[in-house]
Amino acid sequence: MDSWYSGGSSSNTKKEPIIRDMVHEFSEDDEQEEYITEEQTFPTSSNDNVQSFSRTTHNIHFDLSKVDQKNLDSSQIASFVVNSVKANPSIPIKTIIMEIKNRLGYLVTYKKTTVAKQKALAMEFGDWDESYNHLPRWLQVVQDSVPGTVVQYITRPYVVDGVQDESNYILERVFWSFKPCIEGFKYCKPIVQVDGQFLTGKYHDTLLTAIGQDGNQNIFPLAFAIVEGETKEVLIWFFQLLQAYVTPQSNLCMTTDRGTTILSTLQSPKVVSEEDGLTLVYCIRHITSNFNKRFKNVDLKRKLINMGYEMKQLTLQAKLSAMQAEFPQAVS
Template identity: 40%
Template sequence: MVDGEFTMGMEFSSREAIIAAMKDYNIRKGVDYRVYESEPLTFYAKCTQYGSGCDWLIRVSMIRRKYCWVIRRYNGSHTCTRATISQDHSKLDSNTIAEAIKPLVESDPSLKVKSVIAEVQSKFNYTISYRKAWLAKQKAIEKIFGGWESSYETLPIWFEAMYHKEPSAVVHFETMPVYQGDDLVTDIRVLQRVFWSYYPCIRAFRHCKPVVQIDGTHLYGKYKGSLLVAVSQDGNNNIVPIAFAIVEGETSDAWHFFLNNLRQHVVTRDGVGLISDRHDSISSAISRSNGAWSPPRAFHMFCIKHIESNFLRKFKAPYLQKLIVNIGYSRTVREYELHYQRLQERGEAYTQWLNCIPREQYALAFDGGYRWGHMTTNLMEYINSVFKGACNLPVTTLVKETFYKLNELFTRKRTEAEDRINAGHIFSEHVTSKLHANQRASGNIQVNCFDRQSQVFEVREMPNGVEYNVDLGRQWCDCGEFQVDRIPCRHVFACCANRRLDWQVYVHEVYKMDQVRRAYRARFRPLGDPATWPAYHGPRFVPNPFLRRVTKGCPKMTRFLNEMNTQMLRAPRRCRQCGGEGHSRSRYR
C-alpha cells in the first residue's frame, strides 16, 4: 500500500486478508465503513458518511484464474472526519487485537490485560475496554496453542502416548458422566480431575529430603480450576517438583484426591514432613486420609508466613509480626519460651490464639526435625511463578509445559552434579560452604568430654562463656542446628577435633553429591511424532460447563487476598488538627 492507500488492481491472498487490511486502514484514519455486500466471491463496503460529504467505497472480488482477491473499484481516500472523538473504534474488535498481540502472548502467556490495553494504545491510539482486551488475549492464546475445548479432547491422547513411552509414570483421571436428556452418553466424559507424576520425579524423591510442600494456583483461561503441585528439595537446595493435578478448585475433595494419589504413588516412605498453608480444605483432606498423612507415617506442619498473616488479620497488630515469626524459628525450647513470654507480656489474647495451634506444627523447637529447617512454603511460591504463564494456557499445553520444563531442569541439574563429582567434590555446594563456616567458627570453643564411649560433651564458647551439651551418638546439640540441618554445627566440629573424630560421618547422606546425582539419574523420554503414537480407544473428554468463565462483563477475580498480598495494614487515621484518632481534619469539631 503506497502511502497507506489502496489502489485499483491490488491483490490479496484471501478474503480475511483484505478485511484485515480494511480494518487496519480505517482504524488508522479514524473513520468507519459499513458493509453493503458480503458474498463468498465479493466484498463491497462504503464509508458511513457516504453521500454526506464522503465518497469512499471499495469493491473486492475473487479472481479464480489468479487464486486471489483483487480490488475492482476504489474511489480514493476518505474526505470525511468523525463527528465525535471516541476512545474506541467499532472495527477494533477482539479478533483484530488478537492478531496484533500474538507475538507478545506467544513469548509471555501470563501477559497482563493492562499490558494488552497499553499495547493497543501505543499501536492503534485507542483505549479499549478491559473485557475486549481479555477476550483478545484468550483468542490469541487459542490461535497459538489450540482451542480450549479441543485441548480437553487431546489430553487423554497425550497422556496415553506418554504412558506408552514410560509405563512407570502415574496418571489418574476422575470423570463424570454426560447425559443427553435422560440418556447416558457412553463415549463422552466430563473431565473433573487429573493427577500425574513423571517417573523421573518419582525416582528423584527417593534421594531428596523427606519434606514435601504443597500448594495450589488458579487457572486463568477460559475454564476455571486450580493446578495443585507438590515439591521437594535435593541436598543442594534445588527445587524438585514431584507431582501435579488439575482440579475444579481447592476443595476438600480435590485435596483428598491429590494427597491420596501422592501418598499412594510418589511419597511412599514414612517419616515425611508435609508443609502447607492453614487452608481448611487441606486439614480436612488430611483427616480423611486414614492415617496416611498423620504421625508416625507423616507429620503435617504449617508455613510460618501464613500463621503470621492469620495473626495479623485477627489482631491488626503489625508490630507483633516479627515476634510471631521469631517464635516459629526458635531452634531451642529456651529460645521459644523467651519469645513466647514476650508475646504474652503484650497481651494474653495473643498467646491464647497461638495456643490453639499445636506448637509442633509451627515451631522448630518442637517439630522433631521433620521440617529440615523449612519454615515456609517458599519453594511452592517459586514453582507457582515458574508455571504462572502455563496457567493461562489450555490444559494439554499446560501439561506439556510441565513435561518439557522438567526435562530441561533434570538435564541441567544432572550435568551440574556430574561436573561437581568429576571435580572431586564430596558434598553439595550449599553444604560445603556452610561446613567451612562452621569449621572456622569452632576455633574458640572449649571442649570437656563427659562420656567417651557414648560421645557426650560439654562445650563452652569463648569469650561469652555460653555452654552447650553435645551428644554425637544421638546427633544432638543444644544450639539446635545439628538436629535441624543434619550437618555438624560449630560445636560438633570442636568435639570432633578434640577427640580426633571424622566429622564427615555426621553429614547426612542426602547432602552427598552422589545422592544429588542419583536424584536426576532417570531421564525423560521424547514422545516422538504424534503419527507414531498408539491409537486411543477411550472416551472423548469435554470440559465441565459449570467451570466456564462468564461471557459478559468484566472477569471477576476469584483469588482471596490477605495481608500477604496487600499493603501493610495502615495505622489508625489521626486528625492533623488535634491529633485524635477516628476522624480527619475536615471532620474536626
C-alpha cells in the same frame, strides 16, 4: 469441565498438544461496548496467566490505513495483536490497550481487548475444546517419554438429553507425578508440604501440589492434581495416590494449612494409620498471614516467622516470652 473426545482420529494427529490456562471468557455482546476515553483508568491487575505450547504460526499483515477506528471490533484487534500475544501469551490487557493506543491513536475498552486477546490466543494456540481433546494424548505421551511417570484420572460419561455419548467423557480430576520426582524424593528430607490454589481460567477448579525439600533447602516438586475442589472425598483420593506412588515412606512430616477439611482428611483411617508415624505441622506462611490479618503488625509478623524457623526449644521459649511481654494481646 469440558468433554474429552475419545475417537481414534485424535490420537493419530501430529499436531502439538496444548495445555494452558486462558483468560475469562466474555460473550459477543461485549462487542457493543463503547470506547473509553483517555481520562478513564484501567484495572490494576487481571487474570492473564497464560502458558501455551504450539508450533503453529500466523503471519498476519494488518493494514493500518484501512482501520475504521469507530468500528474497530475484537476480531480486528485480535489480528492486530496476534504476534504480540504469540511472543508473550501472558501479555497484560493494559499493555495491549496501550499498544493499540500508540499505533492507532485510540483507546478501546478493557472488555473488548480481553475478548480480542482470547481470540488471538485461539488463532495461535487453539481453543478450550481443542486443548482438552489433546489432554489424554498429552498425558499418554508424558508416560511414554518418561517411563515410570504416574498418571491417574477420573472421568464420567457425557450425557445429552438422557443419552450417553460413548465418544466423549467429562474430566473430573487428574493426578500426575513425574518419575524423576518420585525417585528424587528418596534423597530429600522426609517433609511434604501440600497446598491448593484456585484456578481462574474458564474452569474454576483447584490445583493441588505436593512439594518436598532437598538438603540445600530448595523446593522439590513431587506431585500435582487438578480437581473439582478441596472436598474430603477429593483429598482422600489425592493423599491415597500420593502415598501409594510417591511418598510410601513412614515417619513423614506433613505441612499444611489449618483448613478443617484437610485436617479431617489426614485423620481419616483411609489415609493414614498409626503405623505410618505421620507428624502433622502447620505452614508458617499461612499462620503468619492469618496472624497479620488480625494484628496488622509487620514487625510482629517478622518475629513470628523467625520463631517458626527456630530449631532450639529453649531459644523458642525465650523469644515467645519476649513477644508476650511486648505484645501481650498477641500471645495467649
